């Protein structure tokens with residue numbers, strides 16, 4: 001089979017297309033014929049060897065979808081030909097996260113999805129909504145599930161509440177779509193005029209240009225009548241966290257997810273204390289949460305935003321686009 005290999009420590013993060021044998025599913029495993037994959041900011045951290053301890057050579061990307069090609073012994077409840085996506089943490093089946101549940105993740109310390117075939121534990125092969133294309137389904141596992149959990153599990157977002165979203169990356173665009181789906185009010189930041197127009201096409205009504213308005217928290221407070229937002233999906237990190245906390249209402253929740261904005265100083269705990277606000281870290285989600293998200297995606301006919309589609313041989317260009325944040329919506333790599 002054709003597979004992309006990422007040479008980590010020794011190869012300095014280079015990618016190569018290689019031939020590997022098609023793996024055989026063992027007991028409790030399924031073999032997936034992958035049709036499409038998608039990239040996340042996290043895949044740059046893996047490429048740059050700043051994502052824990054990695055094997056010297058790994059098939060990259062956590063996110064991919066296709067159809068089941070073969071079932072290993074003892075697998076029930078799934079069938080050959082069924083369309084599935086892989087779970088980011090294949091050992092996190094349900095319940096709160098544990099050390100064991102997050103010990104392995106696809107495309108980092110175990111092979112990921114950027115190959116014609118991938119082996120998954122059967123419980124981590126998650127059936128995808130029928131209305132989605134393979135390319136759309138391939139964007140669900142990391143960005144989609146992270147946004148879903150941040151909004152509905154961690155923040156407990158309710159219809160009518162207001163949520164602040166930072167930038168127009170993969171997690172934020174999914175969070176925008178989910179917030180609108182749930183009848184909440186998103187306020188979203190973007191530093192690009194072109195991307196702001198695309199956010200508006202997706203239904204965003206309140207968009208702030210964070211470059212033109214560096215004190216954007218003041219605008220968020222103005223837009224919420226001085227009260228602040230109920231929640232912020234905090235993907236910025238050091239460069240945005242202080243302003244995100246200033247944007248929160250009393251008793252609001254900031255969900256610490258990422259760090260696309262690195263240029264920042266330390267944050268004062270007093271920003272949380274006076275407001276009795278909550279800062280909660282989180283990481284992606286469980287297989288059970290993936291099923292729950294898919295039910296909502298199917299029920300609402302939600303279509304993930306895909307900005308760019310590359311062929312497997314063009315994978316380096318896909319990474320380059322992600323690194324310069326030239327994308328809007330998810331970057332997909334097809335696996336033909």
Ligand SMILES: NC(=O)c1ccc[n+]([C@@H]2O[C@H](COP(=O)([O-])OP(=O)(O)OC[C@H]3O[C@@H](n4cnc5c(N)ncnc54)[C@H](OP(=O)(O)O)[C@@H]3O)[C@@H](O)[C@H]2O)c1
Pocket residue numbers: 039040041042142143146166167168169170171172189190191192195210235236239240256257258259260261282283284322325326327
């Ligand atoms: N904890 C988890 O489980 C988890 C899961 C998924 C992702 N993450 C993390 O969450 C972050 C986002 O991931 P992603 O895949 O959605 O990233 P992404 O698609 O690469 O996001 C890039 C976008 O971030 C925005 N951005 C960059 N600098 C900014 C700044 N100073 N202020 C505001 N926005 C800024 C830009 O939006 P504009 O171009 O519109 O300005 C840019 O297009 C990453 O740090 C990732 O590692 C964590």
